[in-house]
Amino acid sequence: MMHGPVSRRVVHVWGRNFHVFLRTWQVSFLPPIFDSLFFMLALGYGLGQFVQDIGGVDYPRFVAPAIVAIGIMNASYYETTYGSFVRMYYQKTFDALIATPVTIEEVIVGEILWGGTKAVIYTALILPILALFGVISLPGSLLLLPLGLLGGLLFGAIGLCFTAWTPSIDTLNYPSFLLITPMMVLSGTFFPLDSLPSTVQYIAFALLPLAHLVSLARALTLPSTAPFAFFSLSWLVVATGLVMLLSVRLMRRRLVV
């Protein structure tokens, strides 16, 4: 199989998406702000009233890093599934791009890079809100921004794999509710993983990218809770590399006819 080279033209693919994002920035900026606000109020303070502290951490502080991690996941995953699918299938943007000196590989990497960037933007919007609630420690939590990029690249690449696979926009709902939604609950987000049977814990840490993202985010906002931080970071880096390669393969198979 012949792989076209990936050059700095990736930036132009990324730039096209960024340009469109800025055109509608007033709308684009709202979802992460409101999502995190509601999550914080409903879970942190609503539900939190009924929850004892978790391992010496009060519930709003426990849930805050999970809200960031979920924000990172949603920002990039939904961008490279529904967003990329609309560009690829309905708008034929990919077809227009590959008729220029841009290669298919550059289109794919550019889309994933944009997913990662969107995750960083969302993180940057969520952090001030959490800071206002006083539930994250600064300046350590600013490291969530580069973590947003890493997590965003991974979920962006995962999303693009499903985009390469899906026959229609409707079937894209399957990975969303069969994988993303359960993962959102089972990744140590709203309750700690060690309250689950140990086999489930092993499976979660072997397979669920969000579990690692949450555990790293928590290590950054609550420096006292960092048992597996290095393992999680390595897991995310390796997974990102592998899934990106896979997404290029799957997309080539779909687009090169």
Added chain:
Amino acid sequence: MTSPVILADGLVKRYGNLVAVDSVSFRVDEGEVFGILGPNGAGKTSIIRMISCTSPVTSGRLEVLGLPVDGFPRDIKARIGVVSQENNLDPDLSVYENLTVFARFFEINRAEASRRADELIGFFGLSEKRDTVIESLSGGMKRRLTIARALINRPSLVILDEPTTGLDPQARALIWERLRALRSDGATIILSTHYLEEAERFCDRLVILDRGKILLTGSPGEIISERMSRALIEIMNEPDVRAWLDQEGISYEVYGDLLQITTDTPEDFVRRIVAACTPQRLLVRNSTLEDVFLRQTGRRLIR
């Protein structure tokens, strides 16, 4: 002698078991307007996508601007402009942005992109729509913008896949008029269409494809004159007319309630038939590519 702009030799495109392009050979020289004609499914888009380096060649040789498509796609794509059959303008962007954002993919700097965009917007009569989003454009305007976008990198070869399909006659005329201007600037143009009549007027040379194979090739004039008499006469299919034709030993073809006769001396024929019987309807016209296609395949190209 200059090397050809496009050289196809035994070109084949297969999708699974389906042979869409079946060993096609042709060449296009600099400054030529070259037409790829044929009914739907003949393989026009498949050939155009291989030339545009967006679809791999199954087998055979294909060189564009002197470079083999499988070795130098990036270099080739930098020097061609492609108008694809399906609209792929960016609906998230304005007319102007569609051109400037596209220019970045060719590494054209911002100032130059902006200059070229405004020049092209003027050339294609879109100045009033410069800052509107794509949705509010008519079909003809969208197609003109797509052509404008294909010219942003000042291509040496412009490739258009059915540039006028789906447009009303007025919008089509406008597009041909702009393409004619492009042609007189010396651009090499390759286009596909299933409007034989438009191709006949516009193309220097063309191939007519049918089911992936080249059926006819040459200049429109050559193709017609080599296969048919100059004029074509259509007469209402009536018994007395048929009787007279049979008696005179003039051969004709029957198409429903019409009889067709081809001749190089239409004036003489009309004088004789009018003297002999009174046909209800009689039409004399020049033979066209459509007539050649019909005679060659027994099918009309446009159904």
